Amino acid sequence: MAYIQLNNTTLDLPIYDVQGRSLKKQVMRMGRRNSIAEGNDGVVVVRALDSVDLRFESGDRIGLIGHNGAGKSTLLRIMAGIYAPTYGTVESDGKIVPLLDISLGMDENSTGMQNIRLRGLLLGMSDTEIREKQQSIAEFCELGDYLDLPLRTYSSGMRVRLGFAISTAVDAEILLLDEVMGVGDASFMHKAEERLADLHSRAEIVVLAMHSNAEIRKVCNKVLWMERGRVRAFGPTEEVISEYEAQV
Template identity: 50%
Template sequence: MASITLEKVSVSFPVYSSATRSIKNRLIQSATGGQIRSESGSDRISVVQALQDINLQLESGDRIGLVGHNGAGKTTLLRVLGGIYEPNEGRVAVDGSTVPLFDISLGMDPESTGYENIILRGLYLGLSRSQMRGRLDEIADFTELGDFLNLPIRTYSAGMRMRLAFAVSTSVAPDILLIDEGIGAGDAAFLQKASERLKLFTEQVSIIVLSSHSEELIKRMCNKALLMEHGRVVGSGSTQDVLTQYRQRQEGGGSVEISAPLPLEIASKPATPSDPSAWAMETARFLREGRWDAVDVDRLVEEVVSLVDPDPDRDLIEGQLTYLLVQLLIWHWRESERSGLRRETIDQVRHQTELMIREDKNVVDAAEKSLESAYKKARSTAAQRMDIEESQLPAKCPVTLPLLLDRTWFPGQAAADDAVASRRAADA
C-alpha cells in the first residue's frame, strides 16, 4: 500500500559569493519564493531556504495539488518526493514505486538508439530488461517514430525525444505519480493522444502529487491541496477550500491571479525571447511592474546563479556520481542487494557518466572536484536506505574517479578487491 510521510523537512541551497553582488542578490530575492539569508560568520555565502518544516502524510487514494506562486517551493517538494533532492533536515519516507513526470528523459543516452533508450529508461523505472522487451512494440507504436527508433537519439528533435520519453514513462503505472506543471510532447495531434493516455495512466495510480497553476486542472485531478508560500505550507484541506484561500491571499497581497485553465493536461511553457538582451530588458520591466506571473523564474535564477557559479557542469556531474556511489555502497555492504538489475543500472550510469566527461576536460575537472562531496551525500543516503549507522561506512571516498567508472570493477568480490589494490598502487 503506497504512502508518503514527511516530517519537518527543510531544504536549502548555498549560493557562494552572492552576497558580494548586491544587484544579483536583490534579483534572486525578489524573483524567487524561497527566503535568502547570509550564512553565519561569512559574507560570501548566501543560503536560499527552499523548503521549511514541511509535514505531509499521504495514503493510497490521495490526489493532492500543490498551489502557490512561482518559487513557492512546489517543484523543490516534488524533487524531494522523487528522491532527487535530499533534505537538510527532517525525515522522508516514501513507500511504493515512484515515477516523476517532470524529468521524464532522465536516464536516456544520446548515443544510443531509440529502441535501446526504451530499455534503458525502463531500467531506471525499476523494470527488468525482459519486462521492457515485452512492452517494446507497444511503446514504439505509441511514439509514431518508425525507423527513427533505429537511430541515436542525438539525431532527434526536441519533440521526438519528448515523445519517446513520454511513451516509456507512461508505459507502466507506478504507485506514486509526481507531475510538475505541463509536459510538452509534440504537435497538436500527438498532444491529444498523449492527454488521453495520461488520463488512463493517472486512474491506475495510488497517489498523485500535482503542481500546477491551472485551477481547472487541479480541480479535475485532485481531492486535496496544499497552499505554499516561501517554502512553507500555509494552508491545506479540500481542493476548493485551498483554491479559495489562495485567491483571497492574492487579492489581499496584490498578487496576480491563477493563470487561465489549460485546455489539456499536457502543455508547454510559453516561449521567452531568445535574445538575451531582449529577455533581460523584458524581465526587468516585469519585475518593476510587479508582474510576477510573467517572469520566467527558472531562467532568471539560472542566469543569476551562472554569475557566481563558473562551473555549471558540477551540479549535474555530482548528481550522477552521487547516484552511482549509492548503488555501489549498497552493492558492497548488502550481499542480498547484488541483483542483475542493480548491476545493469550501475553499468548504465557508468556509461552515461563516461559519455559526459569523455571529451570535455572541464567536466572531468568538475567530476574530480565533486567526488568527495558526492560521496558524502551518497554515504548518508546509502546508510539511511540500509538502516545502518553512517559511521559504519568509510568516512572518505575509498576509490578514485577512474576506478569508480571502470565497468569491470565491482566491490565486495575477491577479483574486484585485487583490482582495487592494483589500481590504488598504480594511482600512488
C-alpha cells in the same frame, strides 16, 4: 497501502556562484522576502523548503498550487528522492514514479530503442519489463524508423514523445508530475491525455503541480498551497483553491 510522509522536512540549497560584495548584499536583501541567508562558512543558502509536515495516503489526488518559486517543484523532487532533506525525514511505501524531467537518463549518442532501455532502467523497470513493453512504447511514440537513429538527430518534439512514451509505460503506486508539457500535434496530444488519465487511475497516490486551477479542480480531491517553501494551506480542493484565488 501506499503512503508518503514528510516530517519537519527542510531543504537548504547552497548558492556557490555568488561572488563580490555588491552581489552578495543584493542577494541578502532579497533574503528578507525569500528565506535567503548566509551560513557560518560564508556560503549563501536558499531555504527551499521550511519545516514541512505532510502525509499523503492511498486515494489522495493532490494538486500543488502557489506562485513561481513557492516550492512546488522542490517538494516533488524531495519526495522523488532527487534531493535529500537538510533536516527532517521523508518516508514512503510504494513505487514512486516521478514525471518531472521526462528526458532524464537519455543519451544523445544512443538510438531511440537503446534509450528506451536507459530511461526504463532509471525509472526502476527490470530488463524483462523493458523487453515486454518495448514494442508498445515504440508504437505509442509513433517515431517509426527514427527509433534506430541516435537521439541527437531528433527534433525537440520527437524527444518529448519518446520520453513521454517511456515514462508513462511504468506502473506507479505514487505518481509525481510537474506541469505536463505539450507532446505534439492534436491527435497525439489526445493519445497522451488518455494515457495520463489511465496512469492517474491506476496509481494509488497522485501529486501534481499545474498552473491551471481549472484542471486541478477536475482531477484532484485535495490541494496543497505552497508559499515561500512552507505549507500555507492543505485541504479539500474547492476550499483551498477558493482561498488562494481570493488572495491573488
